[in-house]
Amino acid sequence: GQQVMQIPQYQHVQEGEDFTTYCNSSTTLSNIQWYKQRPGGHPVFLIQLVKSGEVKKQKRLTFQFGEAKKNSSLHITATQTTDVGTYFCAGSPLNDYKLSFGAGTTVTVRA
Amino acid sequence: NAGVMQNPRHLVRRRGQEARLRCSPMKGHSHVYWYRQLPEEGLKFMVYLQKENIIDESGMPKERFSAEFPKEGPSILRIQQVVRGDSAAYFCASSPFPGEGEQYFGPGTRLTVT
Numbered sequence: 001g002q003q004v005m006q007i008p009q010y011q012h013v014q015e016g017e018d019f020t021t022y023c024n025s026s027t028t029l030s031n032i033q034w035y036k037q038r039p040g041g042h043p044v045f046l047i048q049l050v051k052s053g054e055v056k057k058q059k060r061l062t063f064q065f066g067e068a069k070k071n072s073s074l075h076i077t078a079t080q081t082t083d084v085g086t087y088f089c090a091g092s093p094l095n096d097y098k099l100s101f102g103a104g105t106t107v108t109v110r111a
Numbered sequence: 112n113a114g115v116m117q118n119p120r121h122l123v124r125r126r127g128q129e130a131r132l133r134c135s136p137m138k139g140h141s142h143v144y145w146y147r148q149l150p151e152e153g154l155k156f157m158v159y160l161q162k163e164n165i166i167d168e169s170g171m172p173k174e175r176f177s178a179e180f181p182k183e184g185p186s187i188l189r190i191q192q193v194v195r196g197d198s199a200a201y202f203c204a205s206s207p208f209p210g211e212g213e214q215y216f217g218p219g220t221r222l223t224v225t
Contacts, residue, residue: 006153033213042202043154045213088153097209098167101146103153 004091006102013079014110021105023072023089030094032065032072037104038085046087081109113138115205115217116185123223124193132188132220136205143186144214145171145178148200159209160186166209193224 003026013019023032031050035043047056049065049072056063060083062075072089086104093100116135124130136143141162146154156170160180171178175193180186190197200221204214 035216042216042218043204044216048213090154098156098159099144099214100156101154106151 004089004100004102006089006105008105009103011105011107012110013083013107015079015081017079018075018077019079019107020073020075021087021107023074023091023102025070025091025093025100027070027093029069029091030096031092032069033090033099034063034072034074035088035090035101036085037088041085043088076107079107079109081111083107084109115203115215117201117203117217117220119220120218121221121223123225125225126194127192130190130193130197130222132190132201132203132222133185134188134203134205134217135185136203137207137215140205140207140215142206142209143180144204144206145186145188146202146204148202148219150199154202157188161209190222193222195224198222198224 005024007022011019033048034046036046037043047063052069053067054065060077064073086106088101088104090099090101115137118133143160145157148154158171158178159167163182175191177189200219202219203217206214
C-alpha cells in the first residue's frame, strides 16, 4: 500500500533560523496536503498542492510539490515561537480518495 | 457555521468496557473520516463513511471496532471490550467532497484505558 514518509521526525530550531521538512511518497499522488497540529490540539489544514512542480507561499511558509508528484517540502523562514507544533503532510494516490498521513515533523523553537 | 464536533473530549474506560465516540461533521459535509493517533505518532486512517454507508474500513481492526454514520445524528465509533492498547486520540474529520480539498478535523477524543 501507499506509504508517506516525512523527515526529519524532530526539528529543533533557533528562533529566527530557517528549516525545511520533507515528505516522500512511495506512489504518485494526485495531491498533497499539509496540516499543522499544535501540542494538545487537532490537525489544521494549511494548504493543498495539485500541480506538478507547484510552489505556494503563505507568509514565511513555502510549500513545494515535486515534478514527479511523489515528494513535497515545507520551508519556514525566520522561525518564530508560534511555529511550534507538528507538521504533517498527507497525500492521496491517483484515482483514490484516501489520505495517507506522514508521521509528522515536530518542531520546537529555542528563543 | 460550527466546525466538526466531537464528544466526549476525554473518556476514561476500564479494560473490558465499551467506548462510544461521537462526531458531528460540519454542516453540509456528508463525508466522515476517523483517524487514530498514538502519542508521538502520525494519524492512522481507520474508516471512511458517507451517510448510512461504510465506504472504506480498511484501517479499522477487524475485531471490537465498528463505525456508523446514520441518516440522522452523529457518526459513532464504537470500541468494545477496550484494552490498554486502545488508549489514543481519536480524530474525526469531514469534507464536502471525497478525496479533494481539505479535511476539517474535530478536536478529538482522548481515550484512556485503565
